[in-house]
Every structure is written in C-alpha cells, then in structure tokens.
Amino acid sequence: MRVSTSVIRALAVCTCFLGSVGASRALDPIADSGASPREMFSLGFNAYKRGEKQEAFQALSFAADKGHPGARWKLGQMYADGDGVPEDDYEAFRMFERIIRDQDDDSASSPNAAYISSALVALAEYVRKGIPGTPVVADAGQARALYNQAASYFGDARAQFELGRMLLAGEGGRPNPRQAAQWLKLASHKGYPKAEALLGYLIFDGKAISIRSEPVRGLAMLTRALRAASAEEQEWIRPLQEEVFALSNEEDRQTARMYSQVEGPLIDLP
Template identity: 30%
Template sequence: MRRVLSALGARFSSRARLAHALRLIEDGDVVAGVALLGSVAEAGMPEAQFRVGRAYLDGTGVPPSLVEGARWMRRAAEAGWVEARMVLGTLYLFGLPRESAEGQGVRLVAETPGDRVPDPVEAARWARLAAEAGSPDAQALYGYILADGPADMRDPAAAEGWFSRAAAAGCPQGHLGLGLVWMRAATDEAGHARAAASLRLAADAGLGSAQFLLGALTEQGRGVARDSAAATALYGRAAEAGVRAAQARFGLALLEGRGCARDATRAESWLRRAALAGDREAASLLGDLYASGGDLPPNYIEAAQWYRRAAAAGHAASWRALGMLALTGAGQPRDVTEAVRCFRQAAALGDGRAGADLGNLLLDQDVSEDDRRDLGRYFAHAAEAGDPVAAFNFSICLSQGLGMARDEQAAAGWMLRAADGVVNAQYWYGRMLLDGRGCAPDAAAGRSWIARAAEAGMADAQVALAQLMLTGRGGPRDHAAAAVLYRAAAEQGQVDAMFSLGALLGGGHDVPVDRPQAQHWFRMAAERGNALGQLMLGRYLLRGLAGVTDPAEARQWLERAAAQGVPDAAAELARLGAGAGPAAGAGAG
C-alpha cells in the first residue's frame, strides 16, 4: 500500500518523485529506483543529480562509470549541493579523464586508469567550497590538499586549521590529518605523543592509514611505549583494511615472529597481497622466501617471478638476485649474458655489491668476448662518472686486456683513482708499485698502500704486508708484527696465512718458538688443501716435533702432499718405505 501511495504522489512533484525513487531502492527495486532518479535529475534537482552520480560511481542499478558519475556530480556541485562538491573534489584529486574542451564538462570516452589526469587545482576549488559550507569530510580533504598537494599549493598552517575543524566535528580523517601534521613537525617526545594521540582517535575509528602510522610509532617507541605485539596488531588491522604498506609489514612480522607467533604460511599470504598491490619490498621478500627455502620448499622459478616484479619497480637488490639466479643456473639454464644485464641494472640503481659481481664476471670463463667488451665499456663510462668500484674494474680490464687492449699504464692510473674509496684497489695499486707494472717501481709507496688495505681488514693485504715485513722490503723488518697480521688473516680463513703463521712459529724467526701452535696452523692449512701445510704436518707428526708422534697419520698427509707434486713429501715417503726412522731435528720450521 505504501508503495502505491508513493507512486501516486510521485505524479505531482519532483520531491515526491525523489522520495518514491528512494523507496523503490530501499525495497530492492534498484534498477527502477535509479531510473526514476535519473528522470528527476534531468529535471534539475541537485539531490537527485548527486544520487545518480553516486549510483554510477558505485555501480548501483547502473553499470559503473567514472565518467557518468563525475558528470552528474559536477551538475549537482554547480547547483550548490555540498556533498557533491566534496565528492567531485576527491574525483579531481585522484584523476578524471581529460576534458574535451574548456567548459564542456567531463569527456565521455575512455575510462581506463591510464586516461585519468589528476587536477589538484580543481580538486582544491571544489573541496574548499564544500569545506566552507561546513562539510567535515571536505574540510579534511581540503586540509590534505594544502598539506600534501603540489608544492606551490601547500600551506601547512592552513592545512592544520582545516584538519582541526574537521576533527572538532568528529571526522576521523581530520584526526588522521592532524596526526600527520604533528608527526612531521615533532621535534621531541611530547610532539610525537601529541601526534600519536590524534592518530589513535583515527585508528579507533577504523582508518587503516592511521592504524599503520600508529603501528610504526608503536614499533619505534616514539610518542608511545615501544610494544612489538601492539605494533604488529595495528599492522594486522591496517592490513585487513587494505593498506599495502601494512600488509608488507604484517607479513614481515609474521615471517620473523616479531610481536606474534611465527607463521611462514600466513606471512607468505600477506606478503603476496602487498606485492600484488605493488609493494616492491614485499615482492623482494617473497623472492628471498622462495629462493632460500626453509619453511617453504625452495622454488627458484617462483622466486624469479617475484624478483622480476620487484626489479621492474626499481628494486636494486632484486636485480642482483636475478643476476645470481642467472649466473648459477638456479631454476633456469645458466645465462651469463643475462647475469651481466641484471648486475648492470642493480649497479645503476646503487647496489654496490653488483659492481663487485660484474668485476668477478670479467674472469668467468663462460663470459663471451662480446660481453667482456660490453662490460669494459660499462666500467669505462661509470668510472669516468666517478664510480670508484667501476674504476677498479676498468683498471682490471686494462691490466689484463679483458674486452679491450691491454694498457698497464692506464690501468695503474685508474687503480690509483679507485684506491681512495675501494680497499681492493689499495691492495692492487700497492702490488703495481711493488712490481713496477704501469708505473715506476716504488717499494715504500707500494707497502704503504698495501698497509692501508690491511688495516681495513683485507686478508690478502694482511698476508702481503706480513711478507714485506718478514723481508724488510719497502720498510723495516718486523717479524712480530708479521705474526699478528698472519694470525688476523688466518682467522678470516686465508689458507696461505695459516701455513705462513705455522712456519713463523716453528722456529728460525724473530718470534718465540711455539711448535704446538705451529702444528695447529699447519693442520688448519693442510685440511684446506694447502700442499706445503700437508708436508709440514706430516713432518711434525713423523718426528713428534710438537710432542706427539703418529707415523700412520704422518704418512697420510705426506701422501696427500706428494699427490700435489711436492718433491720433499715424496722424499719423506721414500725414506719411510726404506724403513728409515725419524730424523730428529730435521726440517723443523
């Protein structure tokens, strides 16, 4: 009966027709209701125009259409409907299709996202009109434009004022805006606490962005007590609300068990959602997750897909990871050319390790001459631009004739330029000075450069400097300092240093003899394949030089040394075979 009376009343006035249309929608006859709204809107009623625009934007009773929605919103806004002005401001802010001509309204073609063009000036105009009319949502929107719009439109003080008016009216977006303004301006704990309090009001109202920001403050302990569990819970709420950055943070928290129980499966799910929404860090983390295995089985093909997604968004480490997959043939045929391409992309984006990877590829036997020439040109260009790692690699190319003509003089010049910032270059420039390659020989300067690299912790440089100190080349002899350097390098796993330290401690040098320690370091070197270490360990065990005699083990080590072509090992074995007893004191060090 109500519907019949409504239909009868609709014959007499636009207001009655509007009421009848709304009743049809309320009763479930959405298509008929929106159609009737359209006829009322065509007659010029602003509220009906607004509601028709809303229907097109939401796809309620009509196919969704940004263009049609904006057209009707504009008509309602021009007629003074406040809410339409606020919505139109939002549409202009995030982008509408270009207008076909000035004053002809919104173009009624091509609604693809790429066809949309933001217009912050129009957005500000319509938002301000609605804000001045008292709309709290519009006040928050206008504040946002003044706070985060184009630089020439920004007015932080005015933005704070509009956010305050919106917040005073109970608008969550106003509290969010104030929280952002105060967070940016905070210089002490009180400022951060003020921002956090405003963000909490917005977060409690369900705004995902506020939940994410409050989570970040809680994780860092800025303005609120540091609380990993509370931060992760806030990230989870924001993730559920669709905030991409929160989905990535929540996924990482689940992966690491930070503030929650560790759950690799849920972590993967949230990281995937963030990555598909365009978060490059999440995509890179997924690549790491699938490449490393652990909780999930290794899947290099899946890893490569996520790395490619992150790399396409400019993620340097993901380009390097793709290069490593191509270089090692993980989940794909080995492709050195592709590895070179990926490492170059990573280096161009600032990944310092990728420059070293490219340098290592120069010596890879599978690198084609074309690739070496390309690498040489790349290093030359980057070196000229001031990249010290590229200068080092360019010097190697010139020194060894890799992808270009050999030029040792130019190599020395580029190595010197690299030496100010690259430890490896300090070592190699020192070697060039010692050997007189591409420059005049200068043992003192060479030793000085090698010392710089040794002080920086480079094991090969520590070994080289120790040898110079043993012989007194380029400076004074200092066997005690040499022993310290050998030990430092040996503790980094440098096998030659292990043998040399054993030899130094075994006697005949200006350091206290310590044969048990000498045997220890000979064993360390021998176990890592050092032929002379195997010889000396065999001799020590055969003669009991460190207090323990073991002819059987001695024979094993001597055989291994002999197999590597050490003549003295073969001679020791020959004496053993002849039944000769240990020759006390022979060859101690």
C-alpha cells in the same frame, strides 16, 4: 553560495560535450502521472531501499531531469559505485556537476546544502585524478578550489581533510603546512578519524608544521582515530599509528593509551 568563476569555467570545459539527460521512453508512464519531482524522488528512493533498483533508477532519472538535487546526487552515487547501473564515472561527474550549476544560489543553511557539499567533494576527487577517455582531465589546482569551497562554505569534514592534505603536500598550489594543520584540526573536531590521525602524526614530532613535539598527544590521537575508524579508514591509519607506536617508549605508550579514552579535542593548535 557562489562557486568561483574559475571553477565554473573549468567545469564548463569538462562538460562541453554533455547533452541533455532526459527521461527515457520507459519513463513515459511516470511523466504522464503528473507526479512532482519531489514525489518521484521519494518513490525512487523508497524503491532503492527495497532493492528494486531498476524502478529506482527510472523514478530518480525523471526527478533528476526535472532538477531535483537529491535525485541527481543519488544517481551520481549509483553511477560512481556501479550500483544498479553500469559503473560510469563520467555519468556520475555529469550528475554532480548539474547539482553545482543549478543550486549555485543555495546557502549553507539550505535544505539542499548536504547534496551540494557532497557534490563539490565528488567533483574535486574526479578533477584531482581526471577521468580517462573523457574531457575531465586531472587538474589539482581546480580540485583544491573545489575542496576549499566545500570546506570553507559548508564546513564539510572530508573536504577539510583533503584540503589539508593538498596544502601539506603542495598539491595544486604552494604548500602551507600550518594552514593544512588548521583544516585538519577542524575536520578532527567534527569526528573525522583520518584527519585526527594525520594531525596526530604531524604533532608527534611537530617539525612538519613548525610546532613543538608532542609525542604522547600525537600517539593518543592516532590510537583514538584508529579505534573510531571504519575498516576502510583503518587500512590508511594503521601504518601511521604503528610507526609512531614503534618510536614511543613504554611510558609514553601507557600515557597515550589513557589519553585516547578522553572525549573531545586532544589538541588546540596555536
């Protein structure tokens, strides 16, 4: 994989004040143990699963400092969520950025691909909004480029969904509704509920993406997406589904309910 030069340049600006993230003094016994980064990652991950988050943090920090992408990814998640450590989006950003820089030559079939893809998406979200009080400023164009990298090279469904939304709204560049629909279709086929919901919403009348209206299919996709979604995703999908449901007649509602039970893709865009 090669992250585009412009993206690397933008990340360099964001991280120009980063120092080395070395293991703390508390890790000296670990450093002296002779354990490999992979062994320390395994130790840290198992400690995390047991709920021993301080031990997990120490072991993961050692492995991350030695370049283990999984350890960096897990630490990034912990900082982002305030999980066992104080919540710190900038520290999370730093961890994810180091994954991208150090694993830049990894292929989409690499064992590290999932970490790289997830890191690209996390960086895109930070760059999209910015991190107040840090060098990471909002830059929708760079966010779009990062999503595109994860969506096209790694086939990441979340990146495909977010890229579709940005293309639809013209966020970070010129709008391209038809291309947006294609990205949403790819994410939908991977079982990403929010992508199926938004695509269903768009094809309900078809105008936004310049296709003929398919109200039954659109409602069916929204209904199925709502049923498959997590509680958090349902909060985003439900208003779209309820709007379309209210605009549908009873016959279309009944047919859509039947279609929503079908497995597999409900639409094939031209």
